[in-house]
Amino acid sequence: MIALVECAGAPRDLGFDQGVACGSALRARDAGAPARLADPRVDRDLWRYFPHLAERSAGLARGARVGRQSLVASLERELRGAGAASAGGLALGIDPARSGGAGLLVRGFEAPAAHDLCLRRSRPDHGLVSLEATLPWLVASLAGVNEAGLAATAASLPSPDPGPCAAPALLLVQDCLARFDATEKAVEWCLRRPAGGRASLLFADARGAQLGVLVDGARRRVLVPEDGLLAAADPSSQAVALVKACREAPVLDGVALSRIRSDAADGLVWLDPVGRRLGRLAGPADAAEPDGVRFVPVRPS
DSSP states (O other): OOOEEEEEESHHHHHHHHHHHHHHHHHHHHHHSOOOOOOTHHHHHHHHHOHHHHHHHHHHHHHHTSOHHHHHHHHHHHHTTOSTTBTTSOEEEEOHHHHTSSOEEEEEOOTTHHHHOEEEEEEESSSOOEEEEEOTTOSSOSEEEETTSEEEEEEEEOOSOOOSOOSBTTHHHHHHHHHOSSHHHHHHHHHHSOOBSEEEEEEEETTSOEEEEEEETTEEEEEOOBTTEEEOOOOSHHHHHHHHHHHHOSOOSHHHHHHHTGGGGGGEEEEETTTTEEEEEOSGGGGGSSSSSEEEESSOO
């Protein structure tokens, strides 16, 4: 399993802990090709609508000893659908009958994001503990599960016009993990909170409920499961083919998913809301394990 970054305290403390742990990766990234912020509205709306995550970004920059603007520029890439949350990877909710066990969320990431993923445990002073897969330079999680049994992930699509809000919808994942224990509560929050770009947010909880929200600028639409699968709204031919293959598989365990998405096997993240666990398929060899994935609990066992 990938190394676990422990983050605790107030928002700036959470970011600072991540910055200290991941500082070398951030500094190397900035030295190679420093990111530039093109749209100042991203930072404006980050502070306006996601102040805790804005504070977290300030702590992350300080802990890593990098410029904060490069971190905000990474969020701008997510807003445009060109970042790690790109919907090119698999984003799927699987009910217990299809997974052969508990209901799961599965998120696949393409290179280079698949190789840069880090595992983070967030213990905020005010909020729920969550275990998350993210990148060293992101304050928001790409996929996560909290101690109350809510799992969440996001898949973004290209968006030339983000809408009236320039803070990426990906940020809503972190909001929901910190606040909620049920899918319906998370969906209600996402339907009314400002966020921009075009993205599918998928949720599952320990009761077995699975729902999603399609964010398209200021517009919102609820996504529901079909035939036991909750799929991100992605019209690309690649995504359509992946979902079709998943629907045709009698059981979607680690072996089946690694075959369906073999070119991103090292980027598959599993979220188990019943067990409050996150697992990562670290390589094709792991698919031979009984459940096809190495799990870590939200709280140490």
